[in-house]
Amino acid sequence: xxxxxxxxxxxxxxxxxxxxxMFSGKTxxxxxxxxxxxxxxxxxxxxxxxxxxxxxxxxxxxHDANSxxxxxxxxxxxxxxxxxxxxVVGIDEAQxxxxxxxxxxxxxxxxxxxxxxxxxxxxxKGRPFGPMPALLAIxxxxxxxxxxxxxxxxxxxxxxxxxxxxGQVLLGETDVYEPRCRKCYYEEV
Numbered sequence: 001x002x003x004x005x006x007x008x009x010x011x012x013x014x015x016x017x018x019x020x021x022m023f024s025g026k027t028x029x030x031x032x033x034x035x036x037x038x039x040x041x042x043x044x045x046x047x048x049x050x051x052x053x054x055x056x057x058x059x060x061x062x063h064d065a066n067s068x069x070x071x072x073x074x075x076x077x078x079x080x081x082x083x084x085x086x087x088v089v090g091i092d093e094a095q096x097x098x099x100x101x102x103x104x105x106x107x108x109x110x111x112x113x114x115x116x117x118x119x120x121x122x123x124x125k126g127r128p129f130g131p132m133p134a135l136l137a138i139x140x141x142x143x144x145x146x147x148x149x150x151x152x153x154x155x156x157x158x159x160x161x162x163x164x165x166x167g168q169v170l171l172g173e174t175d176v177y178e179p180r181c182r183k184c185y186y187e188e189v
């Protein structure tokens with residue numbers, strides 16, 4: 001957990017980005033940080049994009065079934081309306097949000113809010129995904145998590161898609177994706 005000191009009693013905001021491949025524990029880490037903030041009696045709000053309904057319609061749920069109640073968002077600007085009286089904002093699956101999520105995070109941090117964002121840094125083709133590169137550029141803290149390659153057991157940074165169907169966005173789990181290291185990923189693409 002990252003704690004930034006206040007200056008002259010004023011709360012200072014900042015942006016934390018948690019990134020990595022699928023199955024690396026991004027959502028689990030987001031939930032952990034938010035729960036710790038709640039234990040510290042901080043007011044928290046969690047948001048997720050409407051497109052992500054894999055595990056639950058409204059809750060943010062990790063692959064290992066940890067969950068936390070959240071608010072579904074269609075448009076990132078809506079977060080600014082909802083997050084008026086909070087200390088910490090959590091945002092899951094940031095790669096699915098519109099490009100305005102970057103300015104939303106900056107505005108929240110300028111208000112003195114701690115912003116914790118989790119998302120895939122690369123899509124299944126190994127390319128930067130959605131607004132994540134811009135979020136990484138403005139982040140005060142970055143945590144890159146790794147999964148374990150299902151082929152060789154090394155650290156995995158890539159989300160290999162096992163099917164040819166779909167565009168850049170295809171929601172799925174282990175039926176559609178598997179984590180792979182660089183070597184095993186590029187052996188089949």
